[in-house]
Amino acid sequence: MDNRLIVSSSPHIRADESVNRIMRDVVIALLPATLAGVYFFRIGAVKIILAAVIAAVVTEALIQKICKKPVTINDWSAVVTGLLLAFNIPASAPWWIPVIGSVFAIAIVKQVFGGLGHNFMNPALAARAMLLASWPVQMTAWVKPGADAVSTATPLAILGGEAAGEQLPSLADLIIGNIGGCIGETSAILLIIGGIYLVYRGVITPRVPIIYIATVAVLTFILGGFSIQFMIYQVFAGGLMIGAIYMATDYASSPVTPKGQVIFALGCGILTSIIRLYGGYPEGVSYSILLMNVAVPLIDKYTSPRVFGEVK
Amino acid sequence: MNLLSFRGGVHPPHYKEATERFKVEKAKEPDRVAIPLQQHIGAPCEPLVKVGDKVKIGQKIGEAKAFVSTPVHSSVSGEVKQIARMLTPTGEVECIVIEADGLNEVHESVKPKGDIENLSGKQILDIIKEAGIVGMGGATFPTHVKLSPPPEKKIDTIILNGAECEPYLTADHRLMLEDPESIVYGLRAMMKVVNVSKAYIGIEDNKPDAIESMKNASKGYKEIKVVGLKTKYPQGAEKQLIYACTKREVPSGGLPMDAGVIVNNVATASAVAKAIKTGMPLIERICTITGKGIKEPKNLLIKVGTYIKEIVEQCGGYNGNPGKIILGGPMMGLSQHTDEIPSTKGTSGILVFTPEEARLPEPKACIRCGKCVDICPAFLQPLYISAYSLRNMYETAEKYHALDCIECGSCSFICPSKRPLLQSIRVAKREIIAKKRKTK
Ligand code: SF4
Numbered sequence: 001m002d003n004r005l006i007v008s009s010s011p012h013i014r015a016d017e018s019v020n021r022i023m024r025d026v027v028i029a030l031l032p033a034t035l036a037g038v039y040f041f042r043i044g045a046v047k048i049i050l051a052a053v054i055a056a057v058v059t060e061a062l063i064q065k066i067c068k069k070p071v072t073i074n075d076w077s078a079v080v081t082g083l084l085l086a087f088n089i090p091a092s093a094p095w096w097i098p099v100i101g102s103v104f105a106i107a108i109v110k111q112v113f114g115g116l117g118h119n120f121m122n123p124a125l126a127a128r129a130m131l132l133a134s135w136p137v138q139m140t141a142w143v144k145p146g147a148d149a150v151s152t153a154t155p156l157a158i159l160g161g162e163a164a165g166e167q168l169p170s171l172a173d174l175i176i177g178n179i180g181g182c183i184g185e186t187s188a189i190l191l192i193i194g195g196i197y198l199v200y201r202g203v204i205t206p207r208v209p210i211i212y213i214a215t216v217a218v219l220t221f222i223l224g225g226f227s228i229q230f231m232i233y234q235v236f237a238g239g240l241m242i243g244a245i246y247m248a249t250d251y252a253s254s255p256v257t258p259k260g261q262v263i264f265a266l267g268c269g270i271l272t273s274i275i276r277l278y279g280g281y282p283e284g285v286s287y288s289i290l291l292m293n294v295a296v297p298l299i300d301k302y303t304s305p306r307v308f309g310e311v312k
Numbered sequence: 313m314n315l316l317s318f319r320g321g322v323h324p325p326h327y328k329e330a331t332e333r334f335k336v337e338k339a340k341e342p343d344r345v346a347i348p349l350q351q352h353i354g355a356p357c358e359p360l361v362k363v364g365d366k367v368k369i370g371q372k373i374g375e376a377k378a379f380v381s382t383p384v385h386s387s388v389s390g391e392v393k394q395i396a397r398m399l400t401p402t403g404e405v406e407c408i409v410i411e412a413d414g415l416n417e418v419h420e421s422v423k424p425k426g427d428i429e430n431l432s433g434k435q436i437l438d439i440i441k442e443a444g445i446v447g448m449g450g451a452t453f454p455t456h457v458k459l460s461p462p463p464e465k466k467i468d469t470i471i472l473n474g475a476e477c478e479p480y481l482t483a484d485h486r487l488m489l490e491d492p493e494s495i496v497y498g499l500r501a502m503m504k505v506v507n508v509s510k511a512y513i514g515i516e517d518n519k520p521d522a523i524e525s526m527k528n529a530s531k532g533y534k535e536i537k538v539v540g541l542k543t544k545y546p547q548g549a550e551k552q553l554i555y556a557c558t559k560r561e562v563p564s565g566g567l568p569m570d571a572g573v574i575v576n577n578v579a580t581a582s583a584v585a586k587a588i589k590t591g592m593p594l595i596e597r598i599c600t601i602t603g604k605g606i607k608e609p610k611n612l613l614i615k616v617g618t619y620i621k622e623i624v625e626q627c628g629g630y631n632g633n634p635g636k637i638i639l640g641g642p643m644m645g646l647s648q649h650t651d652e653i654p655s656t657k658g659t660s661g662i663l664v665f666t667p668e669e670a671r672l673p674e675p676k677a678c679i680r681c682g683k684c685v686d687i688c689p690a691f692l693q694p695l696y697i698s699a700y701s702l703r704n705m706y707e708t709a710e711k712y713h714a715l716d717c718i719e720c721g722s723c724s725f726i727c728p729s730k731r732p733l734l735q736s737i738r739v740a741k742r743e744i745i746a747k748k749r750k751t752k
C-alpha cells in the first residue's frame with residue numbers, strides 16, 4: 001500500500017471554489033439582463049449575443065489548439081467575455097461587429113498576454129473601445145426597444161445635449177431598461193439583482209461597485225447643479241451599472257488589495273463623471289475603467305496591506 | 313455571547329461529527345514501541361539506556377544538554393531492543409525500540425510532587441522540564457522554554473488554546489469535556505511559574521459544551537476567563553488567538569512574549585497537571601483517529617511510540633485502500649509515506665483519506681481574484697509571494713514579507729485556481745532564512 005500513498009504539502013483540503021464555478025456564476029448573474037435584452041430588442045439582440053459568445057469560445061479554442069496549450073473553454077471565461085461584449089453593442093449592429101470584437105478580445109487582449117488572469121485590461125471593454133473607434137456609426141446606431149428598430153438616442157446623449165430635443169424616457173422605463181442603448185446596458189434593476197447574486201456567492205465584494213456608483217452619484221449631483229433628477233439619470237442610464245458591477249470587478253484587471261480596490265473604484269467614478277460632464281462623449285464608463293486598468297499594477301504596488309504586527 | 317476573533321481566515325467544513333461524541337478510550341497496550349529521541353523543536357536527545365537494559369514506565373531514557381530541548385521517557389516497561397535511526401513523522405530520527413513485558417511496572421521516580429501552593433514557581437518549572445512536556449497542539453515546542461522568558465520581557469497573560477480550529481480533530485474537545493479540572497490545574501501551575509494573574513481559555517463556539525465545561529471547572533478562579541471564539545480557521549494560531557483575546561498584535565518577526573503573552577495548548581496544561589499530581593511524565597496523549605479512510609473513527613489515549621499502523625488496526629483498520637495518511641489536522645498536518653512510523657508527543661490526530669479525497673487538484677493560472685489577500689490572517693499577499701518564489705526571486709518575496717507567513721494554509725485552501733500557494737511560500741521562507749544564516 002505504501003507506494004500508493006499520496007504525500008503532499010499541507011493544506012490537504014481545498015475549498016470547493018473553482019474558476020469554473022466563479023465564471024458560471026457570472027453567467028448566471030448576467031442571465032436576467034440577457035433575457036431582458038432579448039425581450040426589449042428581440043431578434044437583433046439574439047443575433048448579437050449568439051455571435052459574440054460563439055466567436056469568443058471558438059477563438060479561445062482555436063488559439064489554444066494552435067499554441068498547443070490545454071483548451072480551457074469549459075472554464076466559462078470566454079462565455080463571460082462574449083456576453084459582456086454583446087451587452088456593449090447596440091442591437092441594430094450587423095452580426096460581424098460582435099464577431100470582430102470577440103476575436104479581438106480573446107485573441108489580442110486575453111491570449112497574447114498569457115490567457116486568463118494575465119490580461120491587464122478587461123477584454124470586453126478593450127474590444128468595445130476598438131469597435132467604437134473603428135465603426136462609430138454602427139456602434140452608436142441606437143434603436144428604441146421593440147421589434148421594429150426605430151432609431152433613437154440614449155438618455156445620456158439627450159442629457160448631454162448631443163441629442164437635445166428628444167424626449168427623456170420616464171424614470172420607471174429607465175430603471176427597468178425600456179430605453180435606447182446597448183443590449184445589456186439598459187436594465188439597471190436586473191443588473192443590480194445579478195450583482196447581489198455575485199456578492200452573495202462570494203464572487204465579488206461590493207466594495208468596487210458601491211464606491212464607483214456612489215462617486216458618480218455624488219459628483220454628478222454636485223457638478224450637475226444639485227439636480228436630483230440629473231443625478232438619477234446619470235446613475236441608472238448608460239453603462240454605469242454593467243461597468244461598475246461586472247467590468248470594474250474583473251479580477252485580472254483590478255487591484256487585489258482592498259485599499260487598492262477602493263482607490264481604483266474612486267478613480268473610475270471620478271473619470272466617468274468628468275468624461276460624461278465635460279468630455280465630448282456622453283458615455284465615459286468604458287474609457288474610465290480602461291484607464292484605471294492601466295494604473296492597476298501601480299495601485300497594487302503602493303497599497304500593499306500593513307502586515308499583521310507591523311508598525312507603519 | 314460576545315465572540316472574539318481576528319481578521320481574515322477561512323471556513324473549512326468541520327468534519328468533527330465522526331468523533332466528537334466518542335469518549336476517549338484507552339488504546340491497547342502496545343507490544344513494542346519506538347520512542348524517537350527527537351520529537352520536539354530543539355536539540356535531539358542522547359540515549360540514557362543501551363540495548364538489553366530493562367526500563368519501566370516513566371523512566372527517563374533520553375536527554376539533551378541544550379536548554380531548548382526536553383527529555384523523553386519510556387511509555388512501557390520492558391527491554392530495550394534496538395537504538396537506531398528510523399523513519400518518524402518528521403523524518404529520520406534516532407529511536408529507542410522497547411519490547412514491552414506486559415508487567416506495566418512504573419519507575420520509582422514517578423511519584424506525586426506536591427501541590428501548587430507548596431511548590432515554588434522554579435520547582436514547578438523543573439517538574440515541567442523533567443516531565444518532557446512540549447506543546448501538544450502540534451508544534452511541540454518545549455514548554456519549559458516557553459515559560460522561561462528573558463527577564464526584560466514583561467509577561468502579564470497566559471492564554472490556553474482550546475480552539476481546536478483544525479477540521480476533523482476532537483482530541484482537545486474531548487479533554488475539555490472529560491477532564492477540565494486538570495486543564496485548570498495545569499493553567500494555574502503555569503501562571504505561578506511566570507507569576508501572572510490573568511489568563512484566558514479560548515474555545516471556538518462550535519463547542520458550546522466545552523465552553524460550558526471549562527467555565528464550570530474554572531468557577532472558583534476569578535483570574536481565569538473562559539472566552540468563546542468565532543469558529544474560523546486559524547483561530548487557534550498563536551498570534552491570531554492573542555489578538556482575539558487581548559487585541560494585542562504580536563510584532564512582525566516577534567514572538568508572543570513580545571506582546572506580553574504566553575500561549576499553551578489545553579492538552580499541554582493537562583499534562584502539566586498530571587506531572588505535578590502523579591509525577592508521570594508525558595508518555596501518552598489523546599489522539600483523534602478519523603477520516604473516511606478509517607472504519608471506526610475514535611478518540612484514543614495512545615502511548616508515545618506506538619506504531620500508527622497498530623493504532624489504525626484498533627479503529628477497525630482502513631476503509632479500502634488508504635489514499636493519504638496525515639498526522640495532525642488537514643490544514644497543517646504532515647502527510648506520511650508509510651504507517652510504519654511511531655506516534656510522538658505531537659500526534660494529535662491520524663487522518664486517513666480515501667484515494668479520491670487524496671487526489672491532488674490540477675493547479676490553474678492565477679486569476680487574480682484577490683481571495684488569498686482577503687483571507688490571509690497575516691495580511692500578506694500570497695499570490696505575489698508565491699509568484700516571486702516560483703521565479704526564484706526570493707529577495708522580492710522577502711520584501712512582500714514572506715517571513716511573516718504563519719503557514720496556516722488558508723490561502724491554498726481558498727484559491728479557486730487550486731494553486732499550491734503555501735508550498736511555494738515555504739520554499740521562499742527556507743531560502744530567505746538560509747541566506748540570512750550565511751550572511752550572518
Ligand atoms: S486566490 Fe488564487 S487565483 Fe485568487 S488571487 Fe490568490 S492565487 Fe490568484
Ligand code: SF4
Pocket residue numbers: 687688689690691692694716717718719720721722723724733734737
Ligand atoms: S500566506 Fe501564510 S499566513 Fe497567509 S494565508 Fe497563506 S499560509 Fe496563511
